Amino acid sequence: MDLTVRGVVRRFGPVTALAGVDLTVAEGELLTILGPSGSGKTTLLKVVAGFEIPDEGTVRLGSEDVTLAPPRQRDVGMVFQNYALFPHLTVAQNVAFPLEMRRMPKPERDRRVAEALALVELAGYEARLPRQLSGGQQQRVALARAIVFNPRLLLLDEPFGALDRKLRESMQLEVRRLQRRLKLTTLFITHDQEEALILSDRVAVMNAGRIEQVGTPGDVYARPATRFVADFVGESNLLEGRASGDAAAEVPGLGRIALARAAGAAGDRTTLLLRPEALRVGAEAAALPNRAHGRIVETVFLGLSVKLRLRLDGGLELLARLPLRPSEPLPAAEGETVPLGFAPEDVHVVGG
Amino acid sequence: MPRARRRRTGGRIALTVFTGVVFAFLMLPLLVVFPISVSSAPYLQFPPPGFSWQWYQRYLDDPTWIESTIRSFKVAFLCTALSMALGVPLSFALVRSRLRGMRIADRLVAAPIIVPTIIISIAVYSLFAQLRLIGEWYGIAIAHTILALPFVVILVSAGLRTFDEAQEHAAMGLGASWPVAVWRITLPQLRPSLVSAAFLAFVTSFDELVIAMFLSGASMTLPKKMFDNILLEIDPTIAAVSVLQILLACLCLGLATIFGRGALPSSVTR
Amino acid sequence: MSSVAEARAAPSRARPDPERARERTLLLLAAPALLVLGVLFVWPLLRLLSMSVADGTLAQFEKAALDSLYIAVLWDSMEIALFVTAICLVLAYPVSLWLVQAGRLGFILGMFFLLLPFWTSVLVRTYAWMVLLGRSGVINRMLRDWGLIEAPLPLLHNLTGVLIGMVHVLLPYMVFPIYAALLRIDPDLKRAAEGLGAPAWRVFLRVTLPLSLPGVFAGCALVFVISLGFFITPALLGGGRVIMIAMLIEQQVREFLDWPFAAALATVLLAATLVIYAALGRLTGGQAHAAR
Numbered sequence: 001m002d003l004t005v006r007g008v009v010r011r012f013g014p015v016t017a018l019a020g021v022d023l024t025v026a027e028g029e030l031l032t033i034l035g036p037s038g039s040g041k042t043t044l045l046k047v048v049a050g051f052e053i054p055d056e057g058t059v060r061l062g063s064e065d066v067t068l069a070p071p072r073q074r075d076v077g078m079v080f081q082n083y084a085l086f087p088h089l090t091v092a093q094n095v096a097f098p099l100e101m102r103r104m105p106k107p108e109r110d111r112r113v114a115e116a117l118a119l120v121e122l123a124g125y126e127a128r129l130p131r132q133l134s135g136g137q138q139q140r141v142a143l144a145r146a147i148v149f150n151p152r153l154l155l156l157d158e159p160f161g162a163l164d165r166k167l168r169e170s171m172q173l174e175v176r177r178l179q180r181r182l183k184l185t186t187l188f189i190t191h192d193q194e195e196a197l198i199l200s201d202r203v204a205v206m207n208a209g210r211i212e213q214v215g216t217p218g219d220v221y222a223r224p225a226t227r228f229v230a231d232f233v234g235e236s237n238l239l240e241g242r243a244s245g246d247a248a249a250e251v252p253g254l255g256r257i258a259l260a261r262a263a264g265a266a267g268d269r270t271t272l273l274l275r276p277e278a279l280r281v282g283a284e285a286a287a288l289p290n291r292a293h294g295r296i297v298e299t300v301f302l303g304l305s306v307k308l309r310l311r312l313d314g315g316l317e318l319l320a321r322l323p324l325r326p327s328e329p330l331p332a333a334e335g336e337t338v339p340l341g342f343a344p345e346d347v348h349v350v351g352g
Numbered sequence: 353m354p355r356a357r358r359r360r361t362g363g364r365i366a367l368t369v370f371t372g373v374v375f376a377f378l379m380l381p382l383l384v385v386f387p388i389s390v391s392s393a394p395y396l397q398f399p400p401p402g403f404s405w406q407w408y409q410r411y412l413d414d415p416t417w418i419e420s421t422i423r424s425f426k427v428a429f430l431c432t433a434l435s436m437a438l439g440v441p442l443s444f445a446l447v448r449s450r451l452r453g454m455r456i457a458d459r460l461v462a463a464p465i466i467v468p469t470i471i472i473s474i475a476v477y478s479l480f481a482q483l484r485l486i487g488e489w490y491g492i493a494i495a496h497t498i499l500a501l502p503f504v505v506i507l508v509s510a511g512l513r514t515f516d517e518a519q520e521h522a523a524m525g526l527g528a529s530w531p532v533a534v535w536r537i538t539l540p541q542l543r544p545s546l547v548s549a550a551f552l553a554f555v556t557s558f559d560e561l562v563i564a565m566f567l568s569g570a571s572m573t574l575p576k577k578m579f580d581n582i583l584l585e586i587d588p589t590i591a592a593v594s595v596l597q598i599l600l601a602c603l604c605l606g607l608a609t610i611f612g613r614g615a616l617p618s619s620v621t622r
Numbered sequence: 623m624s625s626v627a628e629a630r631a632a633p634s635r636a637r638p639d640p641e642r643a644r645e646r647t648l649l650l651l652a653a654p655a656l657l658v659l660g661v662l663f664v665w666p667l668l669r670l671l672s673m674s675v676a677d678g679t680l681a682q683f684e685k686a687a688l689d690s691l692y693i694a695v696l697w698d699s700m701e702i703a704l705f706v707t708a709i710c711l712v713l714a715y716p717v718s719l720w721l722v723q724a725g726r727l728g729f730i731l732g733m734f735f736l737l738l739p740f741w742t743s744v745l746v747r748t749y750a751w752m753v754l755l756g757r758s759g760v761i762n763r764m765l766r767d768w769g770l771i772e773a774p775l776p777l778l779h780n781l782t783g784v785l786i787g788m789v790h791v792l793l794p795y796m797v798f799p800i801y802a803a804l805l806r807i808d809p810d811l812k813r814a815a816e817g818l819g820a821p822a823w824r825v826f827l828r829v830t831l832p833l834s835l836p837g838v839f840a841g842c843a844l845v846f847v848i849s850l851g852f853f854i855t856p857a858l859l860g861g862g863r864v865i866m867i868a869m870l871i872e873q874q875v876r877e878f879l880d881w882p883f884a885a886a887l888a889t890v891l892l893a894a895t896l897v898i899y900a901a902l903g904r905l906t907g908g909q910a911h912a913a914r
Contacts, residue, residue: 053638054637068638070524071525072525072528078525080518080521084516084518084521097523097527101532146526367719370720374793375717375735378793381739382738382750384750385746385750388753398753438658441652441654442654445649448644449648450645451645451648454652457652457656460659465844466844466848466899467851467892468850468891468895470868470871470872471667472667474872474888475667475670476666477875478666478669495662497658497662498658501658530647558743561744575743582752583858590749597742597743597746601742605734
């Protein structure tokens with residue numbers, strides 16, 4: 001069922017945690033709320049789950065207004081940060097809990113529990129206690145418990161934080177697979193931008209109690225609407241300058257930069273985004289319209305790529321990320337000065 | 353534990369010997385009443401000249417002993433029920449409320465531990481005398497609740513503080529109302545604290561003398577009956593009663609250790 | 623949401639605040655217990671204290687202050703409480719130290735030795751001490767049988783007996799806070815000190831002892847204050863020769879029915895208790911009231 005959040009405001013004394021949030025999650029969609037801690041994403045989650053009542057605004061599930069409904073009447077499945085499994089109940093009892101609360105007859109309850117556990121590949125673990133399971137298995141139980149009653153909405157509150165990297169990646173894929181298969185409308189909360197980009201149909205970036213941008217992962221990454229989004233999602237070179245009226249801008253330290261289109265009226269302040277992977281280094285730079293020279297001040301190897309920090313003559317620093325192929329040596333070593341270049345199409349005018 | 357590995361063995365042995373002596377001092381009075389209680393001598397004699405169950409027989413045959421024992425059980429059961437019914441909800445409030453007044457309430461609940469029992473006793477006595485509650489067994493139980501409440505609150509609060517409230521939220525999100533979440537999720541996990549608290553409340557009431565002295569009137573509790581007998585005559589019947597009480601304490605302590613959290617010392621400080 | 627019609631339909635736009643609802647529920651849960659405490663503890667206590675000045679004067683307090691008997695008893699009570707506290711501390715500290723270092727079996731055994739007396743009635747234990755300490759009690763009998771003494775030692779019906787009985791009752795109250803404080807000391811600290819080459823006794827003096835002081839103060843506060851108001855043990859083991867202030871209060875109520883004077887003595891005892899407890903509690907950083 002789709003979720004609609006309209007004009008939600010929540011204040012705690014002098015602090016405004018949510019300053020008017022509008023959001024729609026379509027049926028079957030996985031939407032991620034991405035934001036740093038303190039951005040209000042946890043408060044938003046609580047408002048949707050029913051643990052907080054907003055001061056203003058409404059929350060709707062389908063056509064039903066649930067703004068004031070207590071959590072138990074919302075039919076929302078939730079996976080908590082630390083899973084919040086009930087340690088004194090077995091795996092089966094944990095998963096059966098929401099069904100029991102809904103007074104489902106025992107035979108059907110047992111059938112649904114078995115189904116849910118099979119779905120998360122935990123058949124055979126019914127009689128175990130949570131503490132007898134690994135972290136990944138505990139998470140699967142939490143997931144089974146959240147979906148077993150066919151919730152109208154699934155909430156995931158940073159569920160992968162406690163897992164190590166490898167397990168996290170496989171769990172992310174598994175959650176995604178399950179969510180697609182069951183066509184569950186899902187709201188996923190995280191501060192991990194990589195996770196958000198991998199998992200989501202759409203991403204909503206939150207900052208200071210507001211949603212700054214909603215869009216597909218590709219959109220948010222390539223065409224950030226605000227400076228905050230550009231900075232928070234992925235690595236970035238943010239260039240402050242002034243539009244020159246035509247398809248170009250003046251950037252102190254770089255000079256005139258050719259753009260794909262105008263960045264505003266002549267003299268307007270503008271912020272330009274250049275992703276590190278769009279910056280060319282060495283011989284390929286020569287053919288590009290925007291060129292400069294920079295000294296390599298730092299080289300960081302990242303497995304499949306290498307990250308360079310380059311200092312230009314004016315003191316401006318740029319990040320470049322180059323693919324690393326074993327056959328091709330690095331274009332230059334630290335301390336050397338190299339030519340740089342980038343195409344006008346690769347420069348995004350933030351907010352433009 | 354490897355903590356003490358490098359300590360000089362001399363100091364270690366001295367420490368162990370000293371501790372052993374202190375433990376012997378603690379156990380000595382509990383142990384000495386056992387042989388006295390099965391003595392065949394009609395007065396205190398040690399070592400006992402012979403073996404006899406006569407003092408236990410005398411206890412069982414004397415209706416005043418039996419009556420006071422039954423009365424003490426009734427008082428202790430009611431006191432346990434009252435102090436649990438009041439103390440467990442209070443613990444939730446003390447641990448979870450952010451109201452400033454709760455910190456004062458916290459102090460107030462602990463106060464009966466340090467306010468001298470004699471003062472509490474005469475204060476309650478003068479009130480109960482007006483209410484004509486002197487001599488009523490339930491009056492004693494109600495007064496004992498004041499003494500048992502701090503122990504219940506300290507033990508239950510300690511348990512509650514280590515409980516992750518997110519579990520209650522999870523249960524509510526899954527369809528439980530708050531009372532159901534507490535009943536099905538929180539209280540079962542608090543069981544060890546609850547068991548210990550109940551036993552401690554029971555023992556506190558069952559053994560209490562000073563309040564009972566003032567409130568029991570002619571219908572005595574077991575400690576009051578014992579106290580009067582000690583003042584009159586030290587006969588081995590009291591030793592037999594003492595043995596029974598020590599065994600009861602053993603039983604309570606044992607049950608609290610097996611089913612509870614051992615009544616201590618996790619709750620020594622908050 | 624903000625349309626005029628809707629605002630009129632719902633004149634009170636204030637929405638339920640779960641936080642406030644929660645506080646209200648918690649207050650409701652606390653209410654019965656607080657009510658009972660108020661009616662059965664605070665109210666009777668205030669009533670009692672007010673009896674001391676019922677005639678509108680401080681005459682009862684003057685009576686207590688001018689009679690050297692009452693001053694002496696109060697002073698004796700303080701002295702006894704101090705003795706008991708000191709003896710308990712001397713006995714409890716090594717025991718706590720041993721408990722922290724003990725293995726699992728030792729710990730269980732030690733806890734049993736501490737808890738069983740703790741859970742046994744004070745009256746039973748006091749009676750047992752009468753059996754042990756009397757003129758023809760177990761200890762004197764055995765010492766005489768072994769030819770160690772000629773005449774029985776005066777152990778009962780004097781200060782010695784009272785101190786023994788009270789220390790026995792209060793020792794656990796001293797052990798538990800000290801044990802808890804010792805347990806909280808990070809063993810790495812001691813290892814670090816030992817690693818730096820400090821001998822064991824210096825590690826104890828410079829690391830263990832100072833860090834355990836909050837527990838020591840907490841235990842002392844508790845033991846002193848409880849001792850001060852003791853009644854059963856001195857009444858039975860003192861044999862009329864050791865009088866503590868609680869016994870005086872009881873006597874005023876039961877024998878002389880002099881409520882105003884009993885109330886005045888109770889006020890003095892309560893004031894002394896609270897002042898001393900608050901003063902010592904300050905040293906512990908407020909942990910003392912949570913002992914046990």
